[in-house]
Amino acid sequence: MxxxxxxxxxxxxxxxxxxxxxxxxxxxxxxxxxxxxxxxxxxxxxxxxxxxxxxxxxxxxxxxxxxxxxxxxxxxxxxxxxxxxxxxxxxxxxxxxxxxxxxxxxxxxxxxxxxxxxxxxxxxxxxxxxxxxxxxxxxxxxxxxxxxxxxxxxxxxxxxxxxxxxxxxxxxxxxxxxxxxxSSRDYNSIKAMFYNSSDNAYKILEITKSATTSEIKKAYRNMAKKYHPDKVEHLGEEHKKGAEDKFKQVQKAYEQLQQERGFK
Known part of the structure; x- marks a missing residue:
């Protein structure tokens, strides 16, 4: 066949x-x-x-x-x-x-x-x-x-x-x-990428609203590493491209908190 x-x-x-x-x-x-x-x-x-x-x-x-x-x-x-x-x-x-x-x-x-x-x-x-x-x-x-x-x-x-x-x-x-x-943290992080709410950026980065600036930065580094498209490189370019959506959501969440909190 x-x-x-x-x-x-x-x-x-x-x-x-x-x-x-x-x-x-x-x-x-x-x-x-x-x-x-x-x-x-x-x-x-x-x-x-x-x-x-x-x-x-x-x-x-x-x-x-x-x-x-x-x-x-x-x-x-x-x-x-x-x-x-x-x-x-x-x-x-x-x-x-x-x-x-x-x-x-x-x-x-x-x-x-x-x-x-x-x-x-x-x-x-x-x-x-x-x-x-x-x-x-x-x-x-x-x-x-x-x-x-x-x-x-x-x-x-x-x-x-x-x-x-x-x-x-x-x-x-x-x-x-x-x-x-x-894990529930990973589940809620991905789920938050498909909803619009005031705390979505925090959920995507797997932190709470009480997080300090240093904790936000650390969370971003961890999540960027976890969701980096290279993590699924072994599946081929077709899936690596698909993984870029998650990575962009992490970047967007971080940039949102940068703007809201006023840090660089």
Missing amino acids: SGLKWIGATIGWSFGGPIGAIIGLALGGLGDALASGKGGFTIGDGTFNEERSQQGRRPNYRTQQQRRAQTTSGDFEVSLLILATVVIKADGVQDQRELDFVRKQFVAMYGKDRANKAFELFKKVSQQTVPLRQVCMQIQQMMDHSSRLQLMHFLFGIAKADGMVTEDEVNQIFTIAGYLGI
Whole structure:
């Protein structure tokens, strides 16, 4: 199936586990190719046994340092596709503006041809019931922290695409954040980038209104480092560009506080 080349060449660990099962079901015959190792696909070493998981044992993945070195643009893309379908269905309505946002983001990141293929896969995945906890557990174990933060930023962007973020969507993203091992501070920082309030700049920088000038400066340095686009450079230029939005929000928050507090 030539249409799968866009994904097969760049996926590593996400061909295994619950994510691999979802993609295999969405693409029909791909499941056989994964099982046999045929078709020129790169299959990750991680395996996920549902029965063992239900017994409370962890999947048999490699060590954290080894596995996270394997996260690729394709791994991120597939993870994003699956989680995006969950958020869009959170309020019980698939708003066309949200779907258009997903397509627009795919085009910006991957180009029109690859984006069209990705969106076709997205629509097939959206027809499934996603085992959210298991999927997030695989992502949390296999994907580095900076890339998981980028996933969260994208999910809030989807929720905001129709002009507002509903309570159901917020609750769903909060649940995803917990499963992904995202701290409440990081969650609230990214969430604040999509709201307008008097204390948003403080939330983005993960500080309170009582912070001193030196604390604000320190927070800015820390957040600029955390959200720097180079942190996701290993995912490819398409995702590095996407990460620039978060970085700009940090800069904007700092400049706002500079103006309000009158410091340089």
